[in-house]
Amino acid sequence: MDPVTHGILVTGQGLLDSADQGGRRQVTLVTRERWDLATQSMGVPIDPILRRANLLISGIDLENTRTRILQLGDCRLRIRGETRPCERMDEAVPGLQNALDVHWGGGAFAEIIQGGEITAGDDVRWENNPD
Template identity: 40%
Template sequence: MTVGRLLGIARHDRPRGPMETVERVRVTRELGLAGDYRGAILPGKSGRRQISLIEAESWAAAMADLGADVPWQERRANLLVAGLRLPRQAGPIIAIGPSLRIEITCECDPCSRMEEMTSGLKAALLPDWRGGALGRVLADGEIAVGDEVRIET
């Protein structure tokens, strides 16, 4: 089994709002990451974009390509993981801490907002899912920076 660590947690309470990093947070099927506006599943929606994950190694590679030093949370991802390669397809389950389970639903395609931060960042995040993955919460959990991250299926 591949095992990594949760290095960071970030959220924003409104569209285009500032990112806030936290040390621990509750994550639920109904609301996603507590305090993050994107996590709640709206009526008629699937929740496939409920939570976002990015690999520390992919972010570092993009920063090296650009010769930049932008903090990871400015990517607007919720969870920063290290030490494992996130799946590059929909379906696998990511386990974080004792109970949180997230189903990977799709790639987190970098948007034009990345260009607002650093010229070339969108292109640097395009190869090999460097921009991260999106997921749907399957099982609730309390998570904290330092928790174990596993790929279950």
């Protein structure tokens, strides 16, 4: 998995050219803030690419946001649930799985309800939705 600064989100599918397409888990997100908080206790810097999430965002808290709509640039994503960290995290750094397993530290998964192009630095905010 190589980091990129732009991509295309396809409505109802996910990130263009990503292995996972369709279903409710079309894209995965992790926040810089939760990643940094969880990994501080590890005692070594850990690159968020290790998490293998599709998107690294900041300025937004994902905890308990199931059904909320996130606007990323001109795109809209419906959060469907928490992405739980797996044993691969511990294979990379012992203790990382547990460190990420609180407050949605492993991120969230979402479906794309309005696709488009995204670029690093795009505005990220919650849409006011009644759900």
